[in-house]
Amino acid sequence: MINGILHPKNVVDQLVQQGVSHYVTLPDSETAHMYEALMAEPSITVVPVSREGEAIPVAAGLFIAGQNPVISIQNAGLYEAGDSLRGLALGVGLPLVMFIGYRGHNRKGDTPDSAATILEPFLHLWRVDYFVVESDEDLDRVPLAFDRAARTNQPVAVAIGTEYAKEETAEIVTGGAG
């Protein structure tokens, strides 16, 4: 487990600051509470997909139409989406921020979850720049990801290295009642 808490509302605030219009996603265990926070944010439209490989092409269509989408899928889903990443993001130079659930990440390097051990080597191999976010203290990396994507016309990953906190937890922590 990672020490530190990542509150979904704070991530949503980052998305709003970046003018994100659509959140294309297939929910996973790490990001479940993010879904609830997004449903409470009227300026962002959630687009649920049936399989992770759909997320990048849907985002590409949205971007072509003038919108500002992000995607959110799990690391295992990113591997499933490999050809979409190749053809419709890296291949066409799509400036897209991809939130990737870092399932199995524990910072110890001996995780039994191959979905975690493969993620960073995968991103390096595919030449995808990335930032790891493990808690609220790391959220200043989110605007860096948007800036990198816009400057390079390439997809950039934000690897979410912990489970999003439940909103009730967020209230307790931020309210100092814990």
Next chain:
Amino acid sequence: MITYADSCRVLNESRGDAVSVTTMTQTRYWNQVSTEPDLDISISNGMSKASSVALGLALGDPQRRVLCLDSEGSLLMNFGSLATIAGMAPENFYHVVFNNGIYGITGGQPVPAPGVEYAKAAEACGYVSAHRFSDIESLDSALPEILSQPGPALIEIIVKGEPQKEGVDQTWESNAMMPKQLRAMRKRLTGKDDWGPGGPYL
């Protein structure tokens, strides 16, 4: 049986100012008849994902009709997109599926289940309407009404197979076409020329 050429001709006659997203064999015929090439993109380097790109366009520009010219082999590979499209239910989405039961681009091998009825599948997923045509007269007469009604609608066309005899020509120039088309369409739809070069082809 309907030909690709006739299908594309009657589709173009009814398209109006719809954007089009094509893939596979029909792209060649569509390019010969299209009267709005600035509003056409071909997903030539994104295996099976025409329907997903078209969904993004439909959601991003809800005032404009989107015509996706898909094929059955591609749709089988991205079958979940039927449910995704039905779930978002964009009224401006029209999903044409060319069905001849073979992989034409790779020489004519049969798809795993040549008897799949895509109109029925779309209807079961929740498309607002779904239609199946096997003669050009019926397609020609029905299209204006279908395209004037809210979608998502699926239009399955039983076409004569045209197995390609030679492999697909891959060059740096041919692969640069898709990123150029995507940028041209964004410029046309948004009025902004703000998507600079990126990736290996531009």
